[in-house]
Amino acid sequence: MGVREIRLRYLFLIVVRWLPVGLTVPLTTLLPLDRGLTIAQAGVTAAVQGITVLVLELPTGGLADALGRRPVLLIAGAVNLLSLTVMCFAGTVALFALAWFLQGVFRALDSGPLDSWYVDASLAADRTADLETGLSHGSVACSLAVAAGALVSGGLIWLGPIGAVGALTEPLLVALGLSAVSTVAVALLMTEERTARGPAAWIASVRGVPVAIGSALGLVRRSRVVLALITVELLWSFGMVTFEKLMPIRLSEVLADQDAAAALMGPASSAAWGASAAGAALIPLLVRRIGAPWTGFALRILQGLTIVGMGLLAGPAGVIIGFLLTYTVHGAANPVHAGLLHRQAAGEYRTSLLSLNSMVGQPGFAVGAILLTAFAQCVSVSAAIVAGGLVLAAAAPLYLVKPKFRGPIDTGTSPTSALTPGGT
Numbered sequence: 001m002g003v004r005e006i007r008l009r010y011l012f013l014i015v016v017r018w019l020p021v022g023l024t025v026p027l028t029t030l031l032p033l034d035r036g037l038t039i040a041q042a043g044v045t046a047a048v049q050g051i052t053v054l055v056l057e058l059p060t061g062g063l064a065d066a067l068g069r070r071p072v073l074l075i076a077g078a079v080n081l082l083s084l085t086v087m088c089f090a091g092t093v094a095l096f097a098l099a100w101f102l103q104g105v106f107r108a109l110d111s112g113p114l115d116s117w118y119v120d121a122s123l124a125a126d127r128t129a130d131l132e133t134g135l136s137h138g139s140v141a142c143s144l145a146v147a148a149g150a151l152v153s154g155g156l157i158w159l160g161p162i163g164a165v166g167a168l169t170e171p172l173l174v175a176l177g178l179s180a181v182s183t184v185a186v187a188l189l190m191t192e193e194r195t196a197r198g199p200a201a202w203i204a205s206v207r208g209v210p211v212a213i214g215s216a217l218g219l220v221r222r223s224r225v226v227l228a229l230i231t232v233e234l235l236w237s238f239g240m241v242t243f244e245k246l247m248p249i250r251l252s253e254v255l256a257d258q259d260a261a262a263a264l265m266g267p268a269s270s271a272a273w274g275a276s277a278a279g280a281a282l283i284p285l286l287v288r289r290i291g292a293p294w295t296g297f298a299l300r301i302l303q304g305l306t307i308v309g310m311g312l313l314a315g316p317a318g319v320i321i322g323f324l325l326t327y328t329v330h331g332a333a334n335p336v337h338a339g340l341l342h343r344q345a346a347g348e349y350r351t352s353l354l355s356l357n358s359m360v361g362q363p364g365f366a367v368g369a370i371l372l373t374a375f376a377q378c379v380s381v382s383a384a385i386v387a388g389g390l391v392l393a394a395a396a397p398l399y400l401v402k403p404k405f406r407g408p409i410d411t412g413t414s415p416t417s418a419l420t421p422g423g424t
Helices: 003-024 027-034 039-067 069-089 093-110 113-125 131-159 170-189 199-207 209-222 224-255 258-290 292-312 315-342 347-378 381-393 396-400
Strands: none
Touching (some): 003 170, 069 093, 069 170, 093 113, 131 170, 224 258, 224 347, 224 381, 224 396, 258 292, 258 315, 292 315, 292 381, 292 396, 347 381
16 A cells, blocks of 8 residues: 555545534533533533543553554544434433543544554655655644534534434534444554454553553653653643633623624634644645744744734734634644654654643643633733733744754663663
8 A cells, every 4th residue: 555545545534533523513512501501510521521531641542552553443433432322312410421531532542543553554655755744634634624514513503403303413413423434434444464463462452551651751751852842732732722712702802792702703613724724734835945843933933923913903803813823823733743743753652652742732721721711810811812822932942952863762662772872
């Protein structure tokens, strides 16, 4: 299988993976409220997902490295189907909490294996494969799939109930069907060479999870480049609070009407995902011209400026323009960061490192949500957005950290590790 076919399979799997997410995005708060939960109860049940992901992110990454990307994604697909099924019928706090717990398990299992499979398969086919372009196209596909799903979801809700099925349940049922298609597609399109089979291989794989986790942590300890990239993720996630949580509040301020702001956020969010796709599509040109580290540096500074603009520009048009520009740069930055991270890890422990990177983002976002919302309440929403943009931009120099020496990164598990003169 050539690099082109691998990339096409990768992109198709991304589309069918993220279309259901776009369908469910507008429902995360509205559905439980429609079924009798209070806003506080809906928030508590949704928080179960974040806590679950934080706890399981690294172990499931180690499982994917030890057991294989394909079987872990198949397990993730089955858990996702169960989660969506529970959510279709949930009407109590306990059932919604169960649905979000299962969704957290799914997200933890799903985080990283597909990208790792694409990178490993591409490098196996061609050691000089252009990873950044493929990852960039993946970000484009992801953004467009979410945007399309969100538009379809809005259209289904606008059409109203169909028989006994409520308007808010319709997108969920479509998402359930598409998720089944996604799971089948993983089974048919992902090929992975695993020499060991049977129960003994599964037991050996599970025992290999701590080794994979330790190797990922070892990369952070031994590599100043990996440590810098992980720190970028931490500060980046902190700053993401500005456009994911504070932007709707800022828009309601300039409109002086919460209902009008809520009505505008739907199409604005869909447009933002489209802008994110455009940013990801353009980034390979910049990477080829100035290199990935300097591209990451420039994008982090630029995104900080767009967030500051979102906080300071006057009127709803100014806020929305700042929001769209922020997402454009956000989409461009994702494949650059992912490509730099992929090149720091040996294939055997690639998913563990990706999971570690993702796990760091969870507390970064949580701390940002607590501190920036408190700052917004005490000072102003604009000031909080500006502060978040400055923190995000402060990560830019970390992309320029140089390794101690040029050479392969030692994970500390290879038989030649004792011969390695140092870390990166």
